[in-house]
Amino acid sequence: xxxxxxxxxxxxxxxxxxxxxxxxxxxxxxxxxxxxxxxxxxxxxxxxxxxxxxxxxxxxxxxxxxxxxxxxxxxxxxxxxxxxxxxxxxxxxxxxxxxxxxxxxxxxxxxx
Amino acid sequence: xxxxxxxxxxxxxxxxxxxxxxxxxxxxxxxxxxxxxxxxxxxxxxxxxxxxxxxxxxxxxxxxxxxxxxxxxxxxxxxxxxxxxxxxxxxxxxxxxxxxxxxxxxxxxxxxxxxxx
Numbered sequence: 038x039x040x041x042x043x044x045x046x047x048x049x050x051x052x053x054x055x056x057x058x059x060x061x062x063x064x065x066x067x068x069x070x071x072x073x074x075x076x077x078x079x080x081x082x083x084x085x086x087x088x089x090x091x092x093x094x095x096x097x098x099x100x101x102x103x104x105x106x107x108x109x110x111x112x113x114x115x116x117x118x119x120x121x122x123x124x125x126x127x128x129x130x131x132x133x134x135x136x137x138x139x140x141x142x143x144x145x146x147x148x149x
Numbered sequence: 150x151x152x153x154x155x156x157x158x159x160x161x162x163x164x165x166x167x168x169x170x171x172x173x174x175x176x177x178x179x180x181x182x183x184x185x186x187x188x189x190x191x192x193x194x195x196x197x198x199x200x201x202x203x204x205x206x207x208x209x210x211x212x213x214x215x216x217x218x219x220x221x222x223x224x225x226x227x228x229x230x231x232x233x234x235x236x237x238x239x240x241x242x243x244x245x246x247x248x249x250x251x252x253x254x255x256x257x258x259x260x261x262x263x264x265x266x
Contacts, residue, residue, distance in 0.1 A: 069253035080240060080259040081192070088253060127192060131253035134205050135180055135244060139192040 039064045041111075041128045043140035051148050056100075056115040058143045060128030063109065069131035070111045072102055073139075076124045084126075087111060098122070123147045151175045155241050155258035163266055165230050170261045172224045172241030180244040181224045182255060183216065185209065187237045195239075198224065231265045238262050 044059040062068050072084040085096025092104040102113045111128060128140040154173045162168050174181050183195040196206040198216055215227045224243075228235055239262075242255040 071254070073257075081242075081257040083254060083256075086254055134197070135253070136182060136194050136197050136205060137184075137242075137253075137255050138194065141191045 041140040049146040058113040071129045153258035159262045174243030178243035182242040184240040
């Protein structure tokens with residue numbers, strides 16, 4: 038069965054530093070993979086998605102993620118963190134029935 | 150831009166009371182979902198709905214829960230007799246279909262926060 042694992046429930050970076058949020062997937066078939074962001078007291082917003090086209094996926098707000106089949110990873114990165122990036126980030130995969138399966142989430146803290 | 154809307158944004162209820170959470174999915178979408186997020190925890194799948202019937206449900210979605218699409222636009226989640234542990238944020242989501250440029254992408258509403266006292 039498909040699943041995703043997010044390494045690190047809490048990541049803290051300084052403003053301007055590199056953001057790296059880790060996600061590994063488990064799937065017996067080529068997966069669809071997603072990163073969603075949840076700002077405080079808000080819903081889930083799609084950052085980017087991988088659907089078996091380009092392995093490097095660019096999303097909104099300067100985020101990108103690279104699909105690495107050999108590592109079964111789909112890590113989210115941003116070259117320079119901004120205070121407004123502080124939020125909860127969820128990696129997710131689409132099951133063969135179409136539902137999304139979410140990881141545990143990673144809280145990103147950005148320090149001034 | 151089309152969006153999923155949910156009402157109410159926050160509901161407080163007494164244990165044992167019935168609650169109905171409402172959602173208006175994006176109009177041309179075919180698949181509908183409810184998810185739950187207990188405070189500080191992951192987003193959990195509850196149920197999916199397609200062609201006017203439940204297509205999949207999780208072990209969380211027991212007999213106390215039901216969903217319906219009464220009028221072709223609204224999609225509701227009913228909890229018959231709420232328990233303290235039902236306190237959570239409930240998210241509605243919709244998806245266009247299995248094929249196409251938005252394949253797999255779910256569009257989420259802002260959520261309905263349910264507090265059971």
